[in-house]
Amino acid sequence: MTDDVTTPASVLGEGSLDPQALETVIAAPPSRFRHDYLEVRDLRVVFDGFVAVDGVDLTVTQGDLRFLIGPNGAGKTTIVDAITGLAPATGSVRFGGVELVGRASHKVARAGVGRTFQTASVFDELSVLQNLDIAAGAGRGAWSLLRRRRTVPETVDAALETVGLTHLRDVPAGVLAHGQKQWLEIGMLLVQDARLLLLDEPVAGMSQAEREETGQLLQRIGEQRTVVVVEHDMEFLRSFASSVTVLHQGRVLSEGTVAQVQADPRVVEVYLGRSAGARGSAAGETGGE
């Protein structure tokens, strides 16, 4: 037996900090320190010999509202597909310490990753509440899901509140305005407790007022969760992005704050130069959609 017991103090050195305080920190529940981040390394997606994503690295921390932009075909949606198990990928995607590459999409969802698609996929015939209930997978049978509930679970209530649909909870989702449907989809990710939200063009087709509300919603959600937004709308990006990754031909072209990427000559070239496929303008004030 040796008396060389490994304690925080023995690792860090006596006097480096209060050992008692460190013991307390280590004993605390892990949830207190949850600070998720998405770490993508050398991600590659090849479709029949065509390289759609070519060695992408991406790190997005909780509290950072990251926008992914780039001309049509740059690989934005394919990256989201690869993260969520819908496109065959190599490399590494880690979230919350879990490797996602090679996992089936339902296992990726179980790891706390949720996504929306360019077109909202809610059940039009069911009420807002029923859509959320189903997403929450409350473990009840189909009939009890369809029956009007006397009480609403706290998570569903909180999601309704967050996405601003409490007053519409009993209306069929089919009658919601376009923006409201997108908010319902985001609410469905919240009740699933997605901690990483990947949103594909969430404001496409929305009115200016809806865009504004969506931006504020994403900022609220982004305080607690890791949010990545694929977007073409440059006005929306300028108003709400806290950081931006610009993709081009499957690679990261530029990354930084909105101001930094707007000032990057390579971004200007891709958006305003020869690349005819570009939609919008990342550089200057000349473009919107």
Ligand SMILES: Nc1ncnc2c1ncn2[C@@H]1O[C@H](COP(=O)(O)OP(=O)(O)OP(=O)(O)O)[C@@H](O)[C@H]1O
């Ligand atoms: N299933 C697939 N099979 C073959 N090629 C594909 C497939 N999915 C995407 N691609 C190709 O991969 C490239 C990247 O497509 P992706 O949809 O990721 O681009 P994007 O940046 O999201 O574009 P957009 O802004 O137009 O949505 C494109 O050239 C596309 O044609």
